[in-house]
Amino acid sequence: MSDVIRLKKLGKNYGSRRGLVDLDLSVTRGEVFGYLGPNGAGKSTTIRLLLDLIRPTSGRALVFGEEPRRHAVPLHRRIGYLAGDFVVNPRQRVDECLNFLADLRGGVPRVRITELAERLDLDLSAQIKTLSKGNRQKVGLVQAFMHRPELLILDEPTSGLDPLVQQTFLDLVREAKAGGQTTFMSSHIMSEVEAVADRVGIIRAGRLVACDTVAHLRASTLHEVEVTFTDAPPEAEIAALAGVTGLAVAGDTARFQLAGSPDGLIRLLAGHRVAALRATTPDLEQLFLAYYGTDDNAMEATRV
Structure with missing residues (x-):
């Protein structure tokens, strides 16, 4: 299986603070990869580097074998992205927003948008500024999945969603996998990652401290x-x-x-x-705590 994502000694510094330290990681085609860590661990930094929203201090990031810095536009066509801080025009209706984003991607069948909205219980006629955080998150999910991208990059995808909608989201990830799509999913919600991930990476203070299947991680604890x-x-x-x-x-x-x-x-x-x-x-949360613990010195280790 070919690598969809390949990171080689990837590093990112924010002044005197290290956001990522020598990150080596690969995600293969058709895999669901769960990327775990608390806020500030480096999850969003990794994703922004993959999308060329920020540039690395050291190392390389390859997506579909190409460097995001040189091939951002064609790579973005193949990616569905949900940001951790998803924001769109609050004055638009939901259907106007999604149709606009679909047209930017070269067109998405309206029946696909309607189907996803119905499954997520999203009112397409509502004005975005009237939506709750959970319903705005549903808009983000629809725009990420609607064009059936080869790679889904999802940053805290279930933030604000109620448990029933979280289950629908997990079904969408399983269906994407069955269709050959690859998913890179950042989260600190252990149960959702455990439900769908083929492998899990645990990041601590910018360093990858574990990367394996849940079963193998359990065997070592x-x-x-x-x-x-x-x-x-x-x-x-x-x-x-x-x-x-x-x-x-x-x-x-x-x-x-x-x-x-x-x-x-x-x-x-x-x-x-x-x-x-x-x-x-141990469940995934216990595994995570075993690697992360309560060691406050971890963040200090990232300072130069």
């Missing part, structure tokens, strides 16, 4: 395990297992964290009588 035995727990045997930390025994119950394969634990438990077993698999 700690699992919370609780085992209740019918007899006294084999404390020494559990403590000797590879990957076990934080062992605490209370009565007939042992609680601990397990990293890596559970094979050794399963073999140990097979030799004992177990009354109950609970192992908690």
Whole structure:
């Protein structure tokens, strides 16, 4: 599969502050890539570099094998973009705005616009200045998806949307993937990324700290395990297992964290009588926190 996005040692400085640091990343054709991080981590900076809205301090960004700086206009024709701060003319009606944007793209069937608006429960006759934040976001989603672009670049796409519309958005991403489109989706909402992403990148203070499938990221993190035995727990045997930390025994119950394969634990438990077993698999939010944590020194690391 060919790379739709390829970043090579990409860096961006804002004066003495580093927005991105030596970012290496690739996104393949047809992939849904979730880009996670809190505000200020570098997500929007990455997207603006991809679109040539700002220029890199170092390194290269390639989209469809071309540099955005030299080929911005033809590349933009192949991209559907939703900005994190989507703004359009507030004096227009929704249909006027979308028809205008469609004409700028060389024309989009009006039935396509109507279909998307109906699915997102967007009133095409409303004036944009009367819309809530969530409904303005729906306008942004329609304009990003309406021309069926080869690449969707979405910056915090569900901001302000209610849960039902969020589900419709996820359906649109799945349909885009089924049609061969590529999606690069920046978000800090873990559940939506986990629902559709093939791979996840976690950015921390301008640096990519993890990039893998959710399943592989889970395999490399700690699992919370609780085992209740019918007899006294084999404390020494559990403590000797590879990957076990934080062992605490209370009565007939042992609680601990397990990293890596559970094979050794399963073999140990097979030799004992177990009354109950609970192992908690971390969700994407827990994985994110494991990489990001609450370390305030991360932002200081980006200062020159």
